[in-house]
Amino acid sequence: GQQVMQIPQYQHVQEGEDFTTYCNSSTTLSNIQWYKQRPGGHPVFLIQLVKSGEVKKQKRLTFQFGEAKKNSSLHITATQTTDVGTYFCAGGSSNTGKLIFGQGTTLQVKP
Amino acid sequence: DTGVSQNPRHKITKRGQNVTFRCDPISEHNRLYWYRQTLGQGPEFLTYFQNEAQLEKSRLLSDRFSAERPKGSFSTLEIQRTEQGDSAMYLCASSLDPGLAEKFFGPGTRLTVL
Numbered sequence: 001g002q003q004v005m006q007i008p009q010y011q012h013v014q015e016g017e018d019f020t021t022y023c024n025s026s027t028t029l030s031n032i033q034w035y036k037q038r039p040g041g042h043p044v045f046l047i048q049l050v051k052s053g054e055v056k057k058q059k060r061l062t063f064q065f066g067e068a069k070k071n072s073s074l075h076i077t078a079t080q081t082t083d084v085g086t087y088f089c090a091g092g093s094s095n096t097g098k099l100i101f102g103q104g105t106t107l108q109v110k111p
Numbered sequence: 112d113t114g115v116s117q118n119p120r121h122k123i124t125k126r127g128q129n130v131t132f133r134c135d136p137i138s139e140h141n142r143l144y145w146y147r148q149t150l151g152q153g154p155e156f157l158t159y160f161q162n163e164a165q166l167e168k169s170r171l172l173s174d175r176f177s178a179e180r181p182k183g184s185f186s187t188l189e190i191q192r193t194e195q196g197d198s199a200m201y202l203c204a205s206s207l208d209p210g211l212a213e214k215f216f217g218p219g220t221r222l223t224v225l
Contacts, residue, residue, distance in 0.1 A: 006153075031211055042202060043154065045213040088153050094211055096167055097142055101153030 002027045006102030019076040021105035023089035030094035032072045038085045115217035123223045131189045132220045136205030146202040193224045
């Protein structure tokens, strides 16, 4: 079945440094969604990418969808302590809406 | 609060007991999903409903698990004869059609099986 892999599993950065997490799927994706989960919290939707090669920005966050629609990345510029949490990518089915989540990348930011 | 709600938030039970969780989605959302999350892992799909119809169940979902959404509003997830391996956070999410819509997750029910 479809698998979504995410690396790295953990990342510790100094506040102000950049951060990137990568997501790879074993199959072509209809779309990819990104979620953030704070410690003790639940996943919260960040963004959805649908088109091949799509790039979207949200303030300091930049999301990319690969040309082959099998990989994606999230880049955070100049991290802040509020960025702490686990970032998940999830491959979506356009028919069912079912999401297959990666293992997540947990970001720690040292002030 | 108009978000997704789940009850109870925590459940501790003994192995072999049955447990039932409830999810109340955002009122106008016709799609409802159940996921399970263990420590250090991403949410794992269990099943989903479109209105009252259960349209897909994960192959990982054993016969001890059953879910219902009788009137297309709230949903229940029952686990019979619980095992220690069932210990996890059970998350509910809802969304609008179409399938590409963002998912709104509830706070989850944390199950501990002793």
